[in-house]
Structure formats: structure tokens, C-alpha cells
Amino acid sequence: MKRFAAIMVLFAPGLVHGDEFERIHPYLDTKFYASVGLFLTDQAVKLSLDGSVDPTGAFLTPYYDFSESFGMSKSDQTFSAEIGWRFGKKWQMRGQYFRVEDSGSAVLEENVEWGDYEFAVGSSVAAGVDMQITRIFFGRTFKSSEKSEIGLGLGGHLLDISALVAGDATLDGEEVGFVSERASISQPLPNIGAWYMLAFSDRLAMTLRLDWLAANIDPYDGRIVNAAASLGYAISDHFGIGIAYNHFEIKFNVDDSDWSGGIRTRFSGPYISLTGYW
Numbered sequence: 001m002k003r004f005a006a007i008m009v010l011f012a013p014g015l016v017h018g019d020e021f022e023r024i025h026p027y028l029d030t031k032f033y034a035s036v037g038l039f040l041t042d043q044a045v046k047l048s049l050d051g052s053v054d055p056t057g058a059f060l061t062p063y064y065d066f067s068e069s070f071g072m073s074k075s076d077q078t079f080s081a082e083i084g085w086r087f088g089k090k091w092q093m094r095g096q097y098f099r100v101e102d103s104g105s106a107v108l109e110e111n112v113e114w115g116d117y118e119f120a121v122g123s124s125v126a127a128g129v130d131m132q133i134t135r136i137f138f139g140r141t142f143k144s145s146e147k148s149e150i151g152l153g154l155g156g157h158l159l160d161i162s163a164l165v166a167g168d169a170t171l172d173g174e175e176v177g178f179v180s181e182r183a184s185i186s187q188p189l190p191n192i193g194a195w196y197m198l199a200f201s202d203r204l205a206m207t208l209r210l211d212w213l214a215a216n217i218d219p220y221d222g223r224i225v226n227a228a229a230s231l232g233y234a235i236s237d238h239f240g241i242g243i244a245y246n247h248f249e250i251k252f253n254v255d256d257s258d259w260s261g262g263i264r265t266r267f268s269g270p271y272i273s274l275t276g277y278w
Contacts (some may be wrong), residue, residue, distance in 0.1 A: 006188070008013070010180075011228075012015055018272075021102060022088075022129050023197070023203065024146055024199070025147075025166070025199035025202055025203070025204075025205045026234045026237055026238070026240065026277035027197065027205055027207075027232065027234075027277065028144075028146075028149065028197070028199060028205075030086075030167050030238075030278055031085065031086050031087075031278070032083075032085055032277070032278050033083070033084045033275055033276065033277050034081070034082070034083045034084070034087075034119070034275070034276050035081065035082045035242060035273040035274060035276075036079070036080075036081045036273060036274060037079075037080055037178075037271055037272050037273030037274060038077055038078070038079065038080070038271070038273075039077070039078050039079070039080040039098050039267075039269065039270075039271045040075070040076075040077055040269045040270045040271070040272070041075060041076050041077070041078060041100065041248060041267045041268065041269045042075050042267075042268055042269050043044060043067075043073075043074060043075065043076060043100060043142060043239075043265070043266065043267045043268075044065065044072060044074070044264070044265065044266045045065070045066045045067065045072070045102075045117075045131075045264075045265050046063040046064065046065050046066070046193065046263075046264035046265070047063060047064060047163055047261065047262065047263055047264070047265075048062065048063045048064065048261040048262045048274065049114050049163075049181075049259065049261040050114075050115045050116065050254060050260050051166060052259055053061070061106050062113070063262060064112060064114075064237075066102075066104070066127055066129055066163070067104075067107070067171040068101070068129075069105050069106065069109075069112065070104045070105065070125065070127035070165070071104035071105055071106040071111070072102045072104035072127070072129070073102055073104075073105065075269075076100060076102060077100075078099060078100055079098065079099070079216040080096070080098035080214075080246075080271055080273075081096070081097050081098075082094065082096045082097075082098065082273075083096075085097045089091070090140050090141045090144075091140055091141075092136070092138075092139055092140075092141070092151070093137070093138050093139075094135075094136075094137045094139070094155075094160070094245065095134070095135060095136050095201050096133075096134070096135035096137075096226075097132075097133065097134050097135070098132075098133055098267075099130075099132045099133070100129070100130075100131050100133065100267060101128075101129070101130045101131075101266045102128065102129055103126065103128035103129075104126070104127060104128075105124065105125065105126040105127070106124070106125065106127075107122060107123070107124050108121050108122060108123055108124075108125060109119065109121060110172065110186055112125070112165065114165040114169060114181050115165075115181040115183065116181070117165075117169040117170065117171055117176070117179050117181055118169060118170050119165060119167050119168070119169050120169075120170065120173075123167055123168050124167060124168075125165055125166060125167030125231075126161065126165075126166045126167065126245075127163070127164060127165045127166070128164050129158070129161070129162070129163045129249070130159075130161070130162045130163075131162075131265065132158075132159075132160040133157060133158070133160075133161070133248065134152060134157070134158040134160075135156075135157050135158075135211070135226065136155055136156055136158075137153055137154075137155030137156075137157060137167065137177045137193055137211065137234055138153050138154060138155060139151045139152060139153025139155075139193065139195065139230070140153060146199075147171065147198060147199045148198045148199065149195075149196075149197050150194075150195070150196050150197075151194065151195050152192070152193070152194050153191075153192070153193050154190065154191070155190070155191055155193055155211060156188050156189060156190045156191065157188070157191060157211070157224060157226065158186070158187070158188045158189075159185075159186070159187055159188075159189060159250065160184075160185075160186040161184065161185060161186075161263065161265075161274075162182060162183065162184030162185075163183055163184070164180055164181060164182040164183070164193065165180075165181055166178070166179065166180035166181070167179070168214075169181075180258075183258060183259045183261070184258060184259065185219075185254060185258050185259040187219070187220065187256075188277070189213060189220065190213065190214060190217070190254060191211045191213040191224060191226070192211070192212060192213070193209070193210060193211040193226075194208040194209075194210055194255070195207060195208065195210075195213070196208045199252055201235045201236075203233055204232070204233050204234075205226070205231070205232050205234075206229075206230070206231055206232075207228070207229075207230045208229050208233070209228045209230075210224075210225075210226075210227045211224070211225070211226040212224070212225055212228070218255075219243070219255045219256040220252045220253070220254055221252060221253045221255075222250065222251045222252030222253055222263075223250070223251050223252075224250045224251075224252075225247065225248070225249045225250075226247070226248050226249075227246070227247045227248075228244050228245065228246045228247070228271070229244065229245050229272075230242055230243065230244030230245075231243055231244070232275060234277070237277065238276060238277050238278055239269060239274075239275070239276055239277070240274075240275040240276075241272070241273070241274055241275070242271075242273045242274075242275055243270060243272055243273075244270065244271040244273070245268070245269070245270055246267075246268065246269065246270075246271045247266075247268040248265075248266070248267045248268070249265070249266045249267075249268075250263060250264075250265050251263070251264050
């Protein structure tokens with residue numbers, strides 16, 4: 001948050017004359033936009049695999065924080081991209097993509113049950129996580145003016161996640177030597193969403209966006225939140241820079257042949273981008 005606040009100061013002068021403009025901000029006046037940039041994430045990844053379920057639906061096998069248990073980073077820098085296309089008078093399509101990949105190793109301070117295997121306290125293990133998020137969203141503008149717009153829509157997130165733990169392990173109390181146990185799942189999830197955009201001038205605009213889902217959709221049971229607050233400065237009619245604060249969170253129990261367990265992940269932080277309008 002401190003990094004985000006410091007960068008946003010750069011945009012403050014543009015707010016002074018917020019109502020003194022004649023032209024429309026490029027975001028509201030062009031058919032396409034595309035942005036690429038760097039997502040500076042603070043992250044938490046907690047996973048369980050092949051956990052048994054009690055009558056309340058809670059997993060009995062514990063979740064493991066991959067940063068604390070396996071020495072992974074709690075912050076990262078990753079490429080992210082967004083696109084937008086306006087078609088018709090009130091419709092638009094948007095896309096978003098980012099990928100978080102990390103690995104680490106540690107001497108265990110507790111027993112770890114992962115899949116069919118147990119990795120004992122004091123043993124050396126390696127672990128890795130690879131998560132890709134692709135968002136597609138179709139929305140309709142319900143209220144708009146020269147300076148602002150409000151819209152609602154439907155979309156989907158394709159979650160592609162894999163995780164592994166590797167080291168000397170036991171199976172049913174018997175030592176089995178080195179094991180690399182991997183789990184992965186790829187699944188589209190629908191969601192509803194809304195956005196609000198306000199142009200302070202023909203150069204400076206603010207956008208708020210929220211995608212949300214809380215449902216039981218086989219094989220998932222849980223929720224997803226994808227939100228962003230951004231400022232974009234148009235250097236010209238076709239080029240701009242931006243700073244956003246993005247928050248992505250999923251909290252699901254999974255009942256699938258490839259992954260039976262739980263996923264608790266959060267990625268949040270500033271997104272610094274370059275944007276083209278045409």
C-alpha cells in the first residue's frame with residue numbers, strides 16, 4: 001500500500017482542474033484499449049490436498065501456508081495484461097491475464113500431509129506453485145455521460161493451478177524414499193461484475209471494478225473476488241500510463257479426481273501499466 005500511495009502522488013496535479021475540459025477521455029471515446037505492465041503482489045498461498053471431510057464440510061487435513069512452510073516469497077513481481085473492446089453502443093468485452101509462479105525449499109518444522117504421503121518434521125523438502133488467471137468479461141453500460149459510465153455484466157475466470165511437494169516421505173507409516181507429489185486443476189468459473197469510470201479531465205480518469213462469485217459449482221464450493229481501483233493518465237489520444245491497486249482472492253473447497261482439498265490464495269498490490277487506445 002505504501003508503494004501504491006507514493007506512486008499515486010505523481011497523478012495528483014491533474015485533479016486540480018477536474019471540471020475544465022472539453023474533449024472526452026480516450027477510454028470513453030475509443031473502440032479498443034490494451035495495457036501491459038507489472039503487478040507487484042503481496043501474496044498468500046494456502047493449500048491442502050486429499051483431505052478428508054467432516055460432517056460440516058470442513059477439511060480435516062490442515063492447510064499449509066507455502067510461504068511459511070516451504071520458504072517461498074510473500075511478495076513477487078509478475079507480468080500482467082488487460083484488453084478492452086467496445087462494440088455496439090453500450091456493450092464491451094474485457095480480458096485480463098496474470099501468472100504467479102514460485103518455488104522454495106525448507107527443513108520442515110511440522111509434519112506435512114500432502115496427498116497420500118507424509119513428510120516428517122526435520123526433513124528437507126522442496127515445493128512449488130504455478131497459478132495462471134485468465135479473466136473474460138462481457139458488460140453493458142447502463143448509465144453514461146461525457147465524463148462517466150456505470151456498467152454491469154457477466155464473465156468468467158479460468159483458474160489453472162498446480163502445486164507440488166517433493167522430498168523423502170512415508171506412506172502408511174512406511175518409508176518410501178524420495179517422492180514428488182503434484183496436484184493440478186484447470187477450471188472455468190462464472191462471475192458477475194460491475195464497474196464505474198469517472199474522467200476528471202480529458203487526460204485523467206479513475207476506474208473502479210469488482211468481479212464476484214460465491215457459489216457451489218462442481219467441483220468448486222466457495223468464492224472468488226477480483227477487484228481493482230485505478231488511475232489512468234492519457235499522455236496523448238492514443239497512449240497513456242496508469243497505476244492501479246489490484247486484489248484477487250479465491251477461497252474454495254475442491255472435490256475433483258485431480259485435486260481433492262482446499263485452495264486459499266490472495267494476490268494484491270500495485271499494477272503499473274502502459275496503455276494504448278485506438
